[in-house]
Amino acid sequence: MDNRWNREYDAVVVGAGNGGMTASTQLALLGKRVLLLEQHNIIGGFSTSFVRGRFEFEASLHELCDVGSSEDPGGVGELFKELGVEVEWMSVPEAYRLIVPEKNLNVVMPFGVSEYIDAMERYVPGSRPAVTKFMDLADEVMRALQYLAESKGNPDRKVLMGEYGNFMRTTAYSLDQVCDAVGVPKAARDILYAYWCYLGVPTSRLNFTIFAAMINRYLIKGAYIPRYRSTEMALAFERRFRELGGTIECGTRVEKILVEKGSVTGIVTASGERIKTGHVLCNASLPRVYGEMVHPESEVPEMALRSMNARSVAGSGFVVFLGLDASPDELGLKDYSYFIYHDTDTDALYDGLYRLGRPTVQAAVCLNRAVPDCSPPGTTIMSITCLYKPEAWKDVEPKDYFKLKNELAGYFIDDFEAATGCSIRGHIEEIDIAAPPTYARYTGAYQGVIYGYEVDSWDSLMPRMMMMKDDIYIKGLRFASGWGFRCIGYSSALQCGRTEALLTSLDMDQEKGGAAS
Amino acid sequence: MTAKQLKIKVKGTLRDLLAFKNLAKKRMQRFRKAPATRYSSLHVNDLAARLHPASQNLVIKEVRDETKSSRTFTLAADREAGTGEIAYFQAGQYLSIRETVEGCAITRPYSIASSPADALNGFYEITIRKTDKGFFTGHVWEHWKVGRKVVASAPMGQMFYSPLRDSRRIVAVAGGSGITPFRAMAREICAGGIDASLRLIYGCSDEGDIMFIDEFREMAKAHPDRFSFVLVMSCDEVTLEGCEKGFITGDIIARHSDPGSDSYFLCGPDLMYDFVTRELVSLGVPLRRLRREAYGEIKNPSRFTGYPSGAEGKTYSIVVHGRGKTETITARGDESVLVALERARYAPPSACRSGECQFCRTLLLKGDVWVGPESDGRREADRRNGYIHPCASFPVSDLELELPTAGTREG
The missing domain is CATH 3.10.20.30 (Beta-grasp domain)
Known part of the structure; x- marks a missing residue:
């Protein structure tokens, strides 16, 4: 190592969020020398929690998809097992309660495909055949994706055509288009679409494949959360990563990713330390990496910039955290997960994400319904979440910020009370409100965006997988987060990090082979 | 139904398969059409940085003797050191001051005694009481003069009014220099920045050393519907009129407020904090109507x-x-x-x-x-x-x- 560098690693992972944690742990498991750098003083990124009074609030996780039980783990459950990361998982009792007051809609949907179809038939008589068809199709989608993963990007076309023809014929389309083709009745769609807000794109544009995979995994594997908030998950990764010999440094912001002739050569931290590496995996958001971190600027290929401008960033979060001084039973909070929408037209709901007025969408969680002892006896932890587009916050000045947060939080609480008939206001012992600047503050995420790019059909899972090689614009620079090829979401970010780590390891092997020949 | 029996077409088999085949091509076409520019705005990150800067470089603009043992320091942005503006805050929050004293880099939290409106006008005030053996306050008395540079955190802390949680009648219980966050709240309330009233129960031990007493009298006179206060003097001889005598007890609190509906905010030395908390709990005040400033550094754990x-x-x-x-x-x-x-x-x-x-x-x-x-x-x-x-x-x-x-x- 020449004296331009202070240290050297096989790989540097920028950001210890979901993708960064799986990426670094996977690489360490493969025996690579890995440095994990996190700009905040606590690891986890959005996977974190905070204490107010006698309550510890979950910062972001509603429910993790595809964990599964210990006997029947899903893909994410397997990931934790294979990486040797131990988490105490608590199961979420039901899929969701959906309330649309304006349409007199108030339904509780269970986990389990047949249970879900039965419940749908009760609420929407006659929906069974179409919804069954939809679920069968979703099942094929999931199996196809598993096949694609197993074939490591080289699927046999005959197998694809023979076994997964429906998957292939639907993957270029939106959820609405496929529901039209399947003939799902309008009233059943109103209920089926409830999870759309986890992806943040209206169903007219939301890609069918990603939605189908998500609902299939939720219904078959259930949903889980760590017993001690997502902090438990983050610290379990940290513990495992250290055990495997990884180096983790918090409070260390990466300022520059150095690139020479199209290849990564190292990074520079904010304190000026120069670290040599040929492989950087970014949990950091894509627009910030290409927009300001890659150095020199001239090393950012035009196509990388075009690829970002062609897409829209999904939402940032707005969360009202409530510590209540009565039990869930006393408050009448029967369920874990509540979706409360003011319309069944998701385009109209989505338009509301651009406005700082009365909200159109909320996803509320009563944590005690999955983790009964998450707060002291006789108390409840609740959170109410909505997405906002960064544009909505453009003209907000610091002097207006706190009042605005309180005003919006007031709407959310009022809406929740009106929709559920529960009385919350008189029981608030602790309240905190996170807004897009909060997410930007703690993670540095571009515009506080908690997701990544919107999953339109033209830029969903399949096209991103087909173009994984094309999407590498700088050799040695990969993205391990919700901005990556697996698209939006907690479980996607976790899995993305792991896959990108495995691909990085392959890159390393090829380099070695190349050097030897 | 098995997968073989299921046959879904969206626009017709051939068109559907073509759409699948063209996914990558279409995506590339969209990319090519988009401009090759970096992001044009980081307004959310910028707002976050203005609200929560990693640190604030400040400069002392004014030093004023508040009482015989306390001084108020007016702090403004030190533009020379790269801080363009001071961060806005919520009345009740504090700054963590970062100083090197006798070679040790230490921090000390001080409530902001001025109001958020004052911050918009470019300044914070912090009021510090000199303690007998104060490692830090001795340093401040010696070195903190006009023009001195001071580094502080962003405003921090959780003791502020929430319209969604708190009663619109706030009762502040303060002991000694624990008064400073309530001076900020009183100023904010009198200026109409918070739509609530503040009743201050203020425990002091020396008639000649009561912080902000003249200002409180003026505010109470000018805004009787919004601000009032009662002094609780613990010194042996009390000459001031209209005071309560002794320490702040449940009886005194009950005489000057409504434990059945008011929200109580508490800031003071640790012994008072423990005692008043017990008194409020025995008055039946639930935790949701009790806000307490961070406990402070424990000096005597035994x-x-x-x-x-x-x-x-x-x-x-x-x-x-x-x-x-x-x-x-x-x-x-x-x-x-x-x-x-x-x-x-x-x-x-x-x-x-x-x-x-x-x-x-x-x-x-x-x-x-x-x-x-x-x-x-x-x-x-x-x-x-x-x-x-x-x-x-x-x-x-x-x-x-x-x-x-x-x-x-x-x-």
Whole structure:
């Protein structure tokens, strides 16, 4: 190592969020020398929690998809097992309660495909055949994706055509288009679409494949959360990563990713330390990496910039955290997960994400319904979440910020009370409100965006997988987060990090082979 | 139904398969059409940085003797040092001042005594009372003159009014220099920035040393519907009229407020904090109507029942991994781990010094610490994974810890 560098690693992972944690742990498991750098003083990124009074609030996780039980783990459950990361998982009792007051809609949907179809038939008589068809199709989608993963990007076309023809014929389309083709009745769609807000794109544009995979995994594997908030998950990764010999440094912001002739050569931290590496995996958001971190600027290929401008960033979060001084039973909070929408037209709901007025969408969680002892006896932890587009916050000045947060939080609480008939206001012992600047503050995420790019059909899972090689614009620079090829979401970010780590390891092997020949 | 029987077409088999085949091509076409520019706005990140700057470079604009033992310092943005504006805040929040005193890089939290509206006009005020053996306040009295540069955190802390939680009748219970956050709240309320009224119950021990007394009288006169106060004097001889005598008790609180509906905000020395909390609880005030400032640094841990007897007189060793090396330092049983680190010229990050803010969060590799009952702000997973907050942790055995890299400054 020449004296331009202070240290050297096989790989540097920028950001210890979901993708960064799986990426670094996977690489360490493969025996690579890995440095994990996190700009905040606590690891986890959005996977974190905070204490107010006698309550510890979950910062972001509603429910993790595809964990599964210990006997029947899903893909994410397997990931934790294979990486040797131990988490105490608590199961979420039901899929969701959906309330649309304006349409007199108030339904509780269970986990389990047949249970879900039965419940749908009760609420929407006659929906069974179409919804069954939809679920069968979703099942094929999931199996196809598993096949694609197993074939490591080289699927046999005959197998694809023979076994997964429906998957292939639907993957270029939106959820609405496929529901039209399947003939799902309008009233059943109103209920089926409830999870759309986890992806943040209206169903007219939301890609069918990603939605189908998500609902299939939720219904078959259930949903889980760590017993001690997502902090438990983050610290379990940290513990495992250290055990495997990884180096983790918090409070260390990466300022520059150095690139020479199209290849990564190292990074520079904010304190000026120069670290040599040929492989950087970014949990950091894509627009910030290409927009300001890659150095020199001239090393950012035009196509990388075009690829970002062609897409829209999904939402940032707005969360009202409530510590209540009565039990869930006393408050009448029967369920874990509540979706409360003011319309069944998701385009109209989505338009509301651009406005700082009365909200159109909320996803509320009563944590005690999955983790009964998450707060002291006789108390409840609740959170109410909505997405906002960064544009909505453009003209907000610091002097207006706190009042605005309180005003919006007031709407959310009022809406929740009106929709559920529960009385919350008189029981608030602790309240905190996170807004897009909060997410930007703690993670540095571009515009506080908690997701990544919107999953339109033209830029969903399949096209991103087909173009994984094309999407590498700088050799040695990969993205391990919700901005990556697996698209939006907690479980996607976790899995993305792991896959990108495995691909990085392959890159390393090829380099070695190349050097030897 | 098996997969073979299921046959879904969206626009017709051929068109559907063509759409599949063209996914990558179409995506590339869209990319090619988009402009090759970097992002044009980071307004959310910019707003976050204005609200929560990592640090604020300030300069002392004015020094005023508040009483015989206290001084008010007016602080403004130090543009020369790169701080363009001071951060806005919520009345009741504090600044963590970062100073090097006798070679030790330390922090001290001080409530902002001026109002948020004052911050929009470019200044903060903090009022400091000089304590007898004050390591820090002695330094301040000697060195803090007009023109002196001071580094502070962003505004922090959780003791502020929430219209969604609190009663619109706030009762502030203050002891001594615990008055400062309520001066901010009183100013904000009188200026109409908070739609609530403030009743102040203010405990003092010296008639000649009551902070902000003239200002409170004026505010009470000008805004009787919004602000009123009662002094509770604990000195032997009381000459001021209209005061309560003795210490602040439940009786006094009940005489001057409505424990059945008011929201109580509490800030003062630790003994008062413990006593008044018990009094309010016995008056039936539920926790949702009780806001308390962070507990403050524990000075005498042996007064707590859970503290292992004898530990306060002992000296322990701490093996510290950090700054690229490993050293062993000594620590006194009656001083927090944070103080031991600061004495040893480490400069670990810290802010609240009450176990609340997580700035000093540190991985304890070996040994045991005692944590104050009101100061254990750890998250459960942190507790289970061996993390401590050194500011609220006292050694009860030899320790080994890994210093956090975050914000570690040169000592």
